[in-house]
Amino acid sequence: MHPVREQNKINKRKAIIDAAIKLFSRNGYEQTSIEELAREAGVGKGTVYSYFQTKKEIVHAFCEAELDFTRSELAAHTNPESSLQEQLLVIFMAEFKHITENRDFGRIYLQESVFPREHHGEADLEMQNQYFEILYPIYRGAQRRGELRSDLELLHIAGHFWALHLLVLSCWYNGMIPTEEVPEAMKTLINQAVDGLKPSTI
Amino acid sequence: MHPVREQNKINKRKAIIDAAIKLFSRNGYEQTSIEELAREAGVGKGTVYSYFQTKKEIVHAFCEAELDFTRSELAAHTNPESSLQEQLLVIFMAEFKHITENRDFGRIYLQESVFPREHHGEADLEMQNQYFEILYPIYRGAQRRGELRSDLELLHIAGHFWALHLLVLSCWYNGMIPTEEVPEAMKTLINQAVDGLKPSTI
Protein backbone atom coordinates (compact mmCIF):
# COMPACT_ATOMS: atom_id res chain seq x y z
CA MET A 1 0.00 0.00 0.00
CA HIS A 2 1.20 3.55 0.76
CA PRO A 3 2.59 3.25 4.26
CA VAL A 4 4.57 6.48 4.21
CA ARG A 5 1.63 8.56 3.14
CA GLU A 6 -0.73 6.99 5.59
CA GLN A 7 1.63 7.64 8.45
CA ASN A 8 2.24 11.22 7.37
CA LYS A 9 -1.47 11.87 7.23
CA ILE A 10 -1.96 10.49 10.69
CA ASN A 11 0.92 12.54 12.07
CA LYS A 12 -0.23 15.76 10.48
CA ARG A 13 -3.80 15.26 11.56
CA LYS A 14 -2.59 14.81 15.09
CA ALA A 15 -0.28 17.82 14.79
CA ILE A 16 -3.21 19.97 13.72
CA ILE A 17 -5.45 18.80 16.53
CA ASP A 18 -2.65 19.29 19.04
CA ALA A 19 -2.05 22.80 17.79
CA ALA A 20 -5.78 23.46 18.05
CA ILE A 21 -5.93 22.22 21.62
CA LYS A 22 -2.96 24.37 22.53
CA LEU A 23 -4.08 27.57 20.84
CA PHE A 24 -7.84 27.33 21.36
CA SER A 25 -7.25 26.62 25.03
CA ARG A 26 -4.75 29.41 25.49
CA ASN A 27 -6.30 32.14 23.35
CA GLY A 28 -9.83 30.98 22.67
CA TYR A 29 -11.50 29.63 19.56
CA GLU A 30 -12.43 32.86 17.78
CA GLN A 31 -9.13 34.52 18.74
CA THR A 32 -7.13 31.85 16.97
CA SER A 33 -6.79 32.14 13.20
CA ILE A 34 -6.31 29.16 10.92
CA GLU A 35 -3.04 30.65 9.69
CA GLU A 36 -1.73 30.81 13.24
CA LEU A 37 -2.90 27.28 13.85
CA ALA A 38 -1.28 26.05 10.64
CA ARG A 39 2.00 27.69 11.59
CA GLU A 40 1.89 26.06 15.04
CA ALA A 41 1.19 22.69 13.43
CA GLY A 42 4.01 23.20 10.94
CA VAL A 43 1.85 22.97 7.83
CA GLY A 44 0.38 25.34 5.28
CA LYS A 45 -3.04 26.87 5.67
CA GLY A 46 -4.45 24.90 2.75
CA THR A 47 -3.29 21.65 4.30
CA VAL A 48 -5.44 22.25 7.34
CA TYR A 49 -8.42 22.34 5.03
CA SER A 50 -7.49 19.05 3.41
CA TYR A 51 -7.81 17.41 6.81
CA PHE A 52 -10.83 19.31 8.10
CA GLN A 53 -13.54 20.97 6.06
CA THR A 54 -14.16 23.84 8.46
CA LYS A 55 -12.65 25.39 11.55
CA LYS A 56 -15.47 24.03 13.65
CA GLU A 57 -14.81 20.53 12.40
CA ILE A 58 -11.45 20.54 14.12
CA VAL A 59 -13.20 21.03 17.44
CA HIS A 60 -15.81 18.49 16.47
CA ALA A 61 -13.28 15.80 15.63
CA PHE A 62 -11.42 16.30 18.87
CA CYS A 63 -14.50 16.35 21.07
CA GLU A 64 -16.06 13.35 19.44
CA ALA A 65 -12.97 11.25 20.05
CA GLU A 66 -12.54 12.56 23.56
CA LEU A 67 -16.17 12.10 24.61
CA ASP A 68 -16.46 8.73 23.00
CA PHE A 69 -13.42 7.53 24.86
CA THR A 70 -14.57 8.94 28.18
CA ARG A 71 -18.03 7.48 27.90
CA SER A 72 -17.06 3.98 26.93
CA GLU A 73 -14.28 4.01 29.50
CA LEU A 74 -16.60 5.08 32.28
CA ALA A 75 -19.66 3.14 31.23
CA ALA A 76 -17.56 0.00 31.37
CA HIS A 77 -15.97 0.79 34.72
CA THR A 78 -18.91 2.27 36.55
CA ASN A 79 -19.96 0.18 39.49
CA PRO A 80 -23.03 -1.67 38.21
CA GLU A 81 -24.21 -2.21 41.78
CA SER A 82 -24.66 1.45 42.59
CA SER A 83 -27.89 3.29 41.92
CA LEU A 84 -28.82 4.62 38.53
CA GLN A 85 -28.48 8.16 39.82
CA GLU A 86 -24.93 7.59 40.96
CA GLN A 87 -23.87 5.88 37.75
CA LEU A 88 -25.34 8.57 35.52
CA LEU A 89 -23.85 11.26 37.67
CA VAL A 90 -20.37 9.81 37.35
CA ILE A 91 -20.60 9.77 33.58
CA PHE A 92 -22.27 13.13 33.09
CA MET A 93 -19.91 14.82 35.51
CA ALA A 94 -16.88 13.36 33.74
CA GLU A 95 -18.14 14.87 30.51
CA PHE A 96 -18.86 18.12 32.27
CA LYS A 97 -15.33 18.18 33.60
CA HIS A 98 -13.99 18.07 30.06
CA ILE A 99 -16.19 20.97 29.16
CA THR A 100 -15.15 23.11 32.09
CA GLU A 101 -11.54 22.49 31.16
CA ASN A 102 -12.19 24.08 27.82
CA ARG A 103 -15.33 26.06 27.63
CA ASP A 104 -14.90 26.91 23.95
CA PHE A 105 -14.43 23.34 22.78
CA GLY A 106 -17.60 22.24 24.48
CA ARG A 107 -19.58 25.21 23.28
CA ILE A 108 -18.70 24.84 19.62
CA TYR A 109 -19.22 21.11 19.76
CA LEU A 110 -22.60 21.36 21.43
CA GLN A 111 -23.82 24.15 19.16
CA GLU A 112 -22.96 22.15 16.08
CA SER A 113 -23.99 18.72 17.21
CA VAL A 114 -27.21 19.66 18.99
CA PHE A 115 -28.48 22.11 16.37
CA PRO A 116 -26.60 21.28 13.18
CA ARG A 117 -26.83 23.26 9.99
CA GLU A 118 -27.80 20.16 8.06
CA HIS A 119 -27.94 16.62 9.38
CA HIS A 120 -24.37 15.92 8.34
CA GLY A 121 -25.15 12.68 6.55
CA GLU A 122 -25.80 9.33 8.17
CA ALA A 123 -22.40 9.23 9.83
CA ASP A 124 -23.22 11.64 12.63
CA LEU A 125 -26.61 10.10 13.16
CA GLU A 126 -24.93 6.75 13.61
CA MET A 127 -22.46 8.35 15.96
CA GLN A 128 -25.26 9.80 18.05
CA ASN A 129 -26.95 6.43 18.34
CA GLN A 130 -23.74 4.72 19.27
CA TYR A 131 -23.23 7.39 21.88
CA PHE A 132 -26.59 6.56 23.38
CA GLU A 133 -26.05 2.84 23.19
CA ILE A 134 -23.00 2.99 25.40
CA LEU A 135 -25.36 3.89 28.21
CA TYR A 136 -27.88 1.16 27.42
CA PRO A 137 -26.30 -1.43 29.72
CA ILE A 138 -26.69 0.98 32.61
CA TYR A 139 -30.36 1.54 31.84
CA ARG A 140 -30.97 -2.18 31.35
CA GLY A 141 -29.37 -2.82 34.72
CA ALA A 142 -31.65 -0.26 36.30
CA GLN A 143 -34.66 -1.87 34.67
CA ARG A 144 -33.59 -5.25 36.00
CA ARG A 145 -33.26 -3.84 39.51
CA GLY A 146 -36.69 -2.24 39.22
CA GLU A 147 -35.35 1.31 39.24
CA LEU A 148 -36.74 1.99 35.77
CA ARG A 149 -39.92 0.90 34.05
CA SER A 150 -39.33 -1.98 31.66
CA ASP A 151 -42.09 -0.96 29.29
CA LEU A 152 -40.19 2.09 28.09
CA GLU A 153 -37.92 2.05 25.08
CA LEU A 154 -34.27 2.44 25.96
CA LEU A 155 -33.99 5.16 23.34
CA HIS A 156 -36.66 7.20 25.09
CA ILE A 157 -35.02 6.75 28.46
CA ALA A 158 -31.63 7.69 27.09
CA GLY A 159 -33.13 10.69 25.35
CA HIS A 160 -34.82 11.84 28.51
CA PHE A 161 -31.64 11.87 30.57
CA TRP A 162 -29.68 13.34 27.70
CA ALA A 163 -32.18 16.19 27.57
CA LEU A 164 -31.68 16.92 31.26
CA HIS A 165 -27.94 16.84 30.75
CA LEU A 166 -28.26 19.38 27.95
CA LEU A 167 -30.44 21.57 30.14
CA VAL A 168 -27.86 21.68 32.89
CA LEU A 169 -25.10 22.45 30.41
CA SER A 170 -27.21 25.22 28.93
CA CYS A 171 -27.85 26.72 32.35
CA TRP A 172 -24.13 26.55 33.08
CA TYR A 173 -23.22 28.28 29.81
CA ASN A 174 -25.82 30.93 30.56
CA GLY A 175 -24.41 31.52 34.01
CA MET A 176 -27.61 30.37 35.70
CA ILE A 177 -25.82 27.57 37.54
CA PRO A 178 -22.31 28.08 38.90
CA THR A 179 -19.85 25.24 38.38
CA GLU A 180 -20.00 23.96 41.94
CA GLU A 181 -23.78 23.58 41.90
CA VAL A 182 -23.89 21.56 38.71
CA PRO A 183 -23.77 18.10 40.32
CA GLU A 184 -26.56 19.02 42.71
CA ALA A 185 -28.72 20.34 39.87
CA MET A 186 -28.12 17.24 37.80
CA LYS A 187 -29.03 15.06 40.75
CA THR A 188 -32.24 16.95 41.37
CA LEU A 189 -33.33 16.62 37.76
CA ILE A 190 -32.50 12.94 37.55
CA ASN A 191 -34.57 12.27 40.64
CA GLN A 192 -37.41 14.35 39.28
CA ALA A 193 -37.40 12.35 36.08
CA VAL A 194 -37.25 9.03 37.88
CA ASP A 195 -39.92 9.83 40.45
CA GLY A 196 -42.16 11.62 37.98
CA LEU A 197 -43.69 15.05 38.10
CA LYS A 198 -47.14 13.89 39.07
CA PRO A 199 -48.03 13.25 42.70
CA SER A 200 -47.13 9.80 43.87
CA THR A 201 -50.12 7.48 43.66
CA ILE A 202 -49.59 5.63 46.90
CA MET B 1 -37.43 65.35 23.05
CA HIS B 2 -36.01 64.06 19.77
CA PRO B 3 -39.17 62.85 18.09
CA VAL B 4 -37.86 62.69 14.53
CA ARG B 5 -34.76 60.75 15.46
CA GLU B 6 -36.62 58.34 17.69
CA GLN B 7 -39.09 57.57 14.94
CA ASN B 8 -36.31 57.16 12.39
CA LYS B 9 -34.55 54.72 14.63
CA ILE B 10 -37.65 52.64 15.08
CA ASN B 11 -38.37 52.66 11.36
CA LYS B 12 -34.86 51.72 10.38
CA ARG B 13 -34.67 48.96 12.93
CA LYS B 14 -37.85 47.52 11.54
CA ALA B 15 -36.62 47.94 7.98
CA ILE B 16 -33.49 45.98 8.81
CA ILE B 17 -35.38 43.17 10.48
CA ASP B 18 -37.85 43.04 7.61
CA ALA B 19 -35.02 42.84 5.12
CA ALA B 20 -33.47 40.07 7.18
CA ILE B 21 -36.68 38.09 7.27
CA LYS B 22 -37.06 38.46 3.54
CA LEU B 23 -33.50 37.61 2.55
CA PHE B 24 -32.67 35.02 5.20
CA SER B 25 -35.91 33.21 4.39
CA ARG B 26 -35.41 33.35 0.66
CA ASN B 27 -31.67 32.70 0.41
CA GLY B 28 -30.67 31.43 3.82
CA TYR B 29 -28.68 33.01 6.61
CA GLU B 30 -25.12 32.31 5.49
CA GLN B 31 -25.95 33.05 1.84
CA THR B 32 -27.04 36.59 2.69
CA SER B 33 -24.36 39.22 3.17
CA ILE B 34 -24.76 42.23 5.38
CA GLU B 35 -24.17 44.51 2.41
CA GLU B 36 -27.02 42.88 0.54
CA LEU B 37 -29.19 43.15 3.61
CA ALA B 38 -28.28 46.81 4.09
CA ARG B 39 -29.13 47.57 0.47
CA GLU B 40 -32.52 45.85 0.82
CA ALA B 41 -33.21 47.83 3.98
CA GLY B 42 -32.14 51.06 2.28
CA VAL B 43 -29.33 51.90 4.68
CA GLY B 44 -25.54 51.74 4.69
CA LYS B 45 -23.65 48.74 5.92
CA GLY B 46 -22.33 50.57 8.96
CA THR B 47 -25.83 51.55 10.00
CA VAL B 48 -26.82 47.93 10.36
CA TYR B 49 -24.05 47.60 12.92
CA SER B 50 -25.28 50.58 14.90
CA TYR B 51 -28.57 48.75 15.42
CA PHE B 52 -27.21 45.24 15.91
CA GLN B 53 -23.80 44.24 17.13
CA THR B 54 -23.51 41.10 15.04
CA LYS B 55 -25.27 39.35 12.20
CA LYS B 56 -26.56 36.72 14.59
CA GLU B 57 -28.07 39.40 16.80
CA ILE B 58 -30.49 40.33 14.04
CA VAL B 59 -31.87 36.82 14.13
CA HIS B 60 -31.83 36.86 17.91
CA ALA B 61 -33.80 40.10 18.17
CA PHE B 62 -36.41 38.88 15.74
CA CYS B 63 -36.82 35.46 17.33
CA GLU B 64 -37.00 36.80 20.82
CA ALA B 65 -39.81 39.18 19.93
CA GLU B 66 -41.61 36.56 17.91
CA LEU B 67 -41.35 33.80 20.52
CA ASP B 68 -42.22 36.11 23.37
CA PHE B 69 -45.33 37.22 21.55
CA THR B 70 -46.37 33.70 20.65
CA ARG B 71 -45.86 32.37 24.14
CA SER B 72 -47.70 35.06 26.01
CA GLU B 73 -50.45 35.04 23.44
CA LEU B 74 -50.94 31.30 23.69
CA ALA B 75 -50.35 30.93 27.40
CA ALA B 76 -53.12 33.44 27.98
CA HIS B 77 -55.54 31.85 25.52
CA THR B 78 -54.87 28.19 26.18
CA ASN B 79 -57.85 26.44 27.63
CA PRO B 80 -57.04 26.18 31.34
CA GLU B 81 -59.46 23.26 31.68
CA SER B 82 -57.61 20.96 29.35
CA SER B 83 -54.86 18.66 30.54
CA LEU B 84 -51.32 19.80 31.11
CA GLN B 85 -50.15 17.67 28.20
CA GLU B 86 -52.57 19.34 25.82
CA GLN B 87 -51.72 22.85 26.98
CA LEU B 88 -47.99 22.33 26.73
CA LEU B 89 -48.36 20.69 23.37
CA VAL B 90 -50.26 23.66 21.96
CA ILE B 91 -47.54 26.06 23.04
CA PHE B 92 -44.52 23.98 22.09
CA MET B 93 -46.02 23.11 18.72
CA ALA B 94 -46.74 26.75 17.98
CA GLU B 95 -43.10 27.52 18.64
CA PHE B 96 -42.06 24.57 16.55
CA LYS B 97 -44.20 25.83 13.69
CA HIS B 98 -42.24 29.07 13.66
CA ILE B 99 -39.04 27.11 13.48
CA THR B 100 -40.17 24.92 10.61
CA GLU B 101 -41.16 28.03 8.73
CA ASN B 102 -37.60 29.24 8.91
CA ARG B 103 -35.13 26.59 9.83
CA ASP B 104 -32.17 28.99 9.83
CA PHE B 105 -33.74 31.52 12.18
CA GLY B 106 -34.50 28.86 14.72
CA ARG B 107 -31.11 27.23 14.41
CA ILE B 108 -29.08 30.39 14.92
CA TYR B 109 -31.31 31.49 17.76
CA LEU B 110 -31.12 28.16 19.55
CA GLN B 111 -27.37 27.80 19.08
CA GLU B 112 -26.75 31.22 20.54
CA SER B 113 -29.30 31.23 23.31
CA VAL B 114 -28.83 27.67 24.52
CA PHE B 115 -25.03 27.62 24.39
CA PRO B 116 -23.98 31.28 24.38
CA ARG B 117 -20.41 32.46 23.96
CA GLU B 118 -20.63 34.42 27.18
CA HIS B 119 -23.70 34.88 29.35
CA HIS B 120 -24.68 38.07 27.53
CA GLY B 121 -25.12 40.13 30.65
CA GLU B 122 -28.10 40.07 32.98
CA ALA B 123 -30.51 41.09 30.25
CA ASP B 124 -30.74 37.71 28.58
CA LEU B 125 -30.85 35.90 31.87
CA GLU B 126 -33.83 38.03 32.82
CA MET B 127 -35.35 37.30 29.44
CA GLN B 128 -34.96 33.56 29.97
CA ASN B 129 -36.65 33.73 33.34
CA GLN B 130 -39.47 35.80 31.98
CA TYR B 131 -39.85 33.26 29.24
CA PHE B 132 -40.25 30.52 31.83
CA GLU B 133 -42.61 32.54 33.97
CA ILE B 134 -45.12 32.87 31.20
CA LEU B 135 -45.74 29.16 31.60
CA TYR B 136 -45.97 29.27 35.39
CA PRO B 137 -49.76 29.78 35.47
CA ILE B 138 -50.15 26.60 33.45
CA TYR B 139 -47.98 24.63 35.86
CA ARG B 140 -49.72 26.11 38.88
CA GLY B 141 -53.05 25.11 37.40
CA ALA B 142 -51.77 21.59 36.91
CA GLN B 143 -50.57 21.50 40.51
CA ARG B 144 -53.97 22.65 41.69
CA ARG B 145 -55.67 19.92 39.70
CA GLY B 146 -53.27 17.36 41.10
CA GLU B 147 -51.57 16.69 37.78
CA LEU B 148 -48.22 17.87 39.11
CA ARG B 149 -46.57 17.52 42.49
CA SER B 150 -46.87 20.69 44.55
CA ASP B 151 -43.59 20.15 46.38
CA LEU B 152 -41.53 20.87 43.28
CA GLU B 153 -40.24 24.30 42.42
CA LEU B 154 -41.90 25.79 39.37
CA LEU B 155 -38.47 26.58 37.96
CA HIS B 156 -37.51 22.91 38.07
CA ILE B 157 -40.74 21.84 36.44
CA ALA B 158 -40.38 24.47 33.75
CA GLY B 159 -36.78 23.48 33.20
CA HIS B 160 -37.69 19.84 32.90
CA PHE B 161 -40.23 20.41 30.15
CA TRP B 162 -38.01 22.91 28.45
CA ALA B 163 -35.28 20.29 28.33
CA LEU B 164 -37.60 17.84 26.61
CA HIS B 165 -38.59 20.51 24.16
CA LEU B 166 -34.94 21.13 23.35
CA LEU B 167 -34.37 17.42 22.89
CA VAL B 168 -37.15 17.13 20.34
CA LEU B 169 -35.89 20.18 18.47
CA SER B 170 -32.40 18.72 18.46
CA CYS B 171 -33.66 15.43 17.09
CA TRP B 172 -35.57 17.29 14.42
CA TYR B 173 -32.54 19.34 13.39
CA ASN B 174 -30.52 16.13 13.27
CA GLY B 175 -33.07 14.43 11.07
CA MET B 176 -33.85 11.80 13.69
CA ILE B 177 -37.50 12.83 13.88
CA PRO B 178 -39.37 13.88 10.74
CA THR B 179 -41.62 16.92 11.04
CA GLU B 180 -44.87 14.98 11.15
CA GLU B 181 -43.74 12.82 14.08
CA VAL B 182 -42.70 15.72 16.28
CA PRO B 183 -46.02 16.15 18.13
CA GLU B 184 -46.15 12.46 18.90
CA ALA B 185 -42.58 12.46 20.21
CA MET B 186 -43.26 15.50 22.34
CA LYS B 187 -46.37 13.87 23.75
CA THR B 188 -44.50 10.69 24.60
CA LEU B 189 -41.78 12.58 26.44
CA ILE B 190 -44.20 14.76 28.38
CA ASN B 191 -46.05 11.68 29.55
CA GLN B 192 -42.82 9.98 30.47
CA ALA B 193 -41.80 12.96 32.58
CA VAL B 194 -45.16 13.22 34.27
CA ASP B 195 -45.54 9.52 35.00
CA GLY B 196 -41.92 9.07 35.98
CA LEU B 197 -39.36 6.61 34.71
CA LYS B 198 -39.55 4.32 37.69
CA PRO B 199 -42.17 1.59 37.91
CA SER B 200 -45.47 2.80 39.28
CA THR B 201 -45.69 2.09 43.00
CA ILE B 202 -49.32 1.02 43.08
Added chain:
DNA sequence: AAAACAAATTGACTGCGGTCGATTTTCCGG
Protein backbone atom coordinates in the same frame (compact mmCIF):
# COMPACT_ATOMS: atom_id res chain seq x y z
C1' DA C 1 -31.75 82.31 11.22
C1' DA C 2 -27.15 80.97 12.06
C1' DA C 3 -23.80 78.87 14.72
C1' DA C 4 -22.55 75.27 17.71
C1' DC C 5 -23.32 70.83 19.29
C1' DA C 6 -24.71 65.89 19.30
C1' DA C 7 -26.33 61.89 17.18
C1' DA C 8 -26.70 59.08 13.23
C1' DT C 9 -24.98 57.46 8.85
C1' DT C 10 -21.71 55.89 5.68
C1' DG C 11 -18.48 53.10 2.79
C1' DA C 12 -13.55 52.41 2.44
C1' DC C 13 -10.76 49.41 5.10
C1' DT C 14 -9.00 45.28 7.97
C1' DG C 15 -8.58 40.54 9.17
C1' DC C 16 -9.99 36.02 8.81
C1' DG C 17 -12.42 31.72 6.97
C1' DG C 18 -12.36 29.16 3.10
C1' DT C 19 -10.96 28.12 -2.20
C1' DC C 20 -8.05 26.86 -5.93
C1' DG C 21 -4.53 26.29 -9.30
C1' DA C 22 0.33 25.81 -9.20
C1' DT C 23 4.04 23.15 -7.12
C1' DT C 24 6.19 19.52 -4.53
C1' DT C 25 6.36 14.86 -2.70
C1' DT C 26 5.40 10.01 -2.93
C1' DC C 27 4.67 5.96 -5.39
C1' DC C 28 5.23 2.44 -9.00
C1' DG C 29 6.22 0.32 -13.61
C1' DG C 30 9.86 -0.26 -16.79
Added chain:
DNA sequence: CCGGAAAATCGACCGCAGTCAATTTGTTTT
Protein backbone atom coordinates in the same frame (compact mmCIF):
# COMPACT_ATOMS: atom_id res chain seq x y z
C1' DC D 1 17.47 4.55 -11.52
C1' DC D 2 14.23 7.19 -14.23
C1' DG D 3 9.88 9.15 -15.86
C1' DG D 4 5.40 10.03 -15.17
C1' DA D 5 0.94 9.53 -12.60
C1' DA D 6 -1.38 10.46 -8.31
C1' DA D 7 -1.66 12.40 -3.96
C1' DA D 8 -0.45 15.93 -0.85
C1' DT D 9 0.97 20.63 0.11
C1' DC D 10 0.99 25.33 -0.26
C1' DG D 11 0.06 30.33 -0.08
C1' DA D 12 -1.92 33.97 -3.05
C1' DC D 13 -6.49 35.11 -3.57
C1' DC D 14 -11.74 35.95 -2.74
C1' DG D 15 -15.82 37.28 -0.24
C1' DC D 16 -17.78 38.71 3.79
C1' DA D 17 -18.31 40.12 8.97
C1' DG D 18 -17.20 43.74 11.52
C1' DT D 19 -14.54 48.68 12.43
C1' DC D 20 -13.86 53.53 12.23
C1' DA D 21 -12.86 58.24 10.85
C1' DA D 22 -15.14 61.41 8.00
C1' DT D 23 -19.55 63.32 6.76
C1' DT D 24 -24.44 64.23 7.04
C1' DT D 25 -28.61 65.09 9.62
C1' DG D 26 -31.20 66.63 13.53
C1' DT D 27 -31.37 69.51 17.83
C1' DT D 28 -30.41 73.32 20.83
C1' DT D 29 -28.64 77.82 21.85
C1' DT D 30 -27.95 82.64 21.01
